Amino acid sequence: MADTEYFRRTAVTGLSVGPAEAERLRGLIEEWKRGCQLAVNEAWGVCHTRSEVQQLAYDTLREETTLGSQHVVLATHRAAEAIKRAQDRDGSKPEFTSPSVTFDTRTMTVFDDRTVSLTTTDERVRCDLSLSADGGYQAQFLDDEQWEPAKSTLHYRDGEFVLHLGFRTPRPEVEPPTEGATVLGVDLGVENLAVTSTARFFSAGELNHRREQFEQVRASLSATGTRSASRTLKQAGYSVDQFVRGRLHEVANGIVDEAEQYDCQLVAFGELSEVVDILPEADPFHEWLFSQLLSLVEYRAAARDISVVQVNPEYTSQRCMECGFTHPENRNLDEGQFECLKCEASANDDYNAAKNIAFRCVRRGPLSSRGLGASACALRSGLISPNDGFTPYAELTDAPRSD
Known part of the structure; x- marks a missing residue:
């Protein structure tokens, strides 16, 4: 195999x-x-x-x-x-x-x-x-x-x-949808570990904080060099490892739950190698987090017959979901906001990127040789597709399940 x-x-x-x-x-x-x-x-x-x-x-x-x-x-x-x-x-x-x-x-x-x-x-x-x-x-x-x-x-x-x-x-076999499917987009980042196209935010704040604390403890105890310091460092490392892995499981479960709630047959991430390249503040720790999270989501999604795909994330943080205008200055890195220079639409920059990732999955065409993959993106308030535009859930027969 x-x-x-x-x-x-x-x-x-x-x-x-x-x-x-x-x-x-x-x-x-x-x-x-x-x-x-x-x-x-x-x-x-x-x-x-x-x-x-x-x-x-x-x-x-x-x-x-x-x-x-x-x-x-x-x-x-x-x-x-x-x-x-x-x-x-x-x-x-x-x-x-x-x-x-x-x-x-x-x-x-x-x-x-x-x-x-x-x-x-x-x-x-x-x-x-x-x-x-x-x-x-x-x-x-x-x-x-x-x-x-x-x-x-x-x-x-x-x-x-x-x-x-x-x-x-x-890995269980999960066939990509051969008919029009709904896709949930997921943007990965440093401040927010993951944000979905349905506006669910999974903060990385505590993960980053625990990691920074551990690095400080490691530097201090490594300089001490005693057997007691070694035991303390081992215990601290174990504690951080337990927390990080527990948080990753929580986020993975949350993403798959979100896909089920909004009746999504697909979950789309940006290609991990490209995601790391376009995040200047990301380091090997975040690269590991992204890889582990993707693997966990794939495993849980497969058990619920949901496919997980990766798409090219290039320009997804710069493109306006309202009018399609793409420009580096649309995104304010200091404030974490997206504001289109052309149509003045504004949103959280990670949320805007998640919607673009989902939309790119739709626009890239069939996911298999047997037919069409994604046809619509799941947003918090409705579906958006290239042909039909935005449709509020209130106008759909099958609305997403409530929390």
């Missing part, structure tokens, strides 16, 4: 590791970094796809490192990803300094007793997962047979090992 045919989740958990196991894992991490760097050195300026880098560097890594064969394969793949990312950004040669290592189902086994076995350059180690008494949010993946372990990453920081445990489940 292709990689894109899975929904993926990550459950972050600490590991209870004894001195001997810790030494083996630290040794693996150092050898992994060295292997990844060797693969980059071999492939830099020559190739960048996984298959090419693996073919070019595999023998070198087997001869010059103590990594097992599967970890050699994973290291060449990691090097290929780093080379491709570097080429897309600043073009500087990647250097592997982060104390982390990738595992897959051949190098990692998760057991029902909440332990995990990990391959090292020496003997395998078996460790307890550090979970709360009730299992935490991680239990929903560990205890559900629908979610199977997948590629994961072990991180070592401040003397502690943290496992970003990956899970995946097959």
Whole structure:
């Protein structure tokens, strides 16, 4: 099954590791970094796809490192990803300094007793997962047979090992509507994590605040360097992680509920890679938030036979939904307002963008070879379509359900 045919989740958990196991894992991490760097050195300026880098560097890594064969394969793949990312950004040669290592189902086994076995350059180690008494949010993946372990990453920081445990489940098949459908547009942002074309706002204020507080705590405790500070930092990180993931679930549920309330068969987002590029204030944290939110919405929407699509978000923040006039100065970034220079229509800038995302989904045409996809955009007060214009819900036979 292709990689894109899975929904993926990550459950972050600490590991209870004894001195001997810790030494083996630290040794693996150092050898992994060295292997990844060797693969980059071999492939830099020559190739960048996984298959090419693996073919070019595999023998070198087997001869010059103590990594097992599967970890050699994973290291060449990691090097290929780093080379491709570097080429897309600043073009500087990647250097592997982060104390982390990738595992897959051949190098990692998760057991029902909440332990995990990990391959090292020496003997395998078996460790307890550090979970709360009730299992935490991680239990929903560990205890559900629908979610199977997948590629994961072990991180070592401040003397502690943290496992970003990956899970995946097959993506249900949801056929795009073949007849005229209603679409809910969703705009993603930094101040508002998500805004729908029906004017539902999901603030990112508390997410940003918690993250900023944690970064301040991390800077302070990392400088202290004591074992107590390390434990406190671990607890603070766990608390923030729990809050962020809980908030993402709330927002995802809210978006899908909004789609159901307004009888939408489609939910449209801007393409994530483009969204990040057009948000100068966005950073890797927000990029991660957007990706996680999209995945959560896709999973929940599929269970309700709602399709999720991505459209080009270019100029959606600059285009007036009333008259179509597009200009950068229509949007006031300082005040978060949109005011058309031509027709003087005004609205919240994120709300205006969400409507444009939905309308772009309609105007781009069929979503499948079998027929028409979206035909109308859901707004708070009615539907808008290219042919019929705006129609208030009061004039429609099937009005949206009330809250």
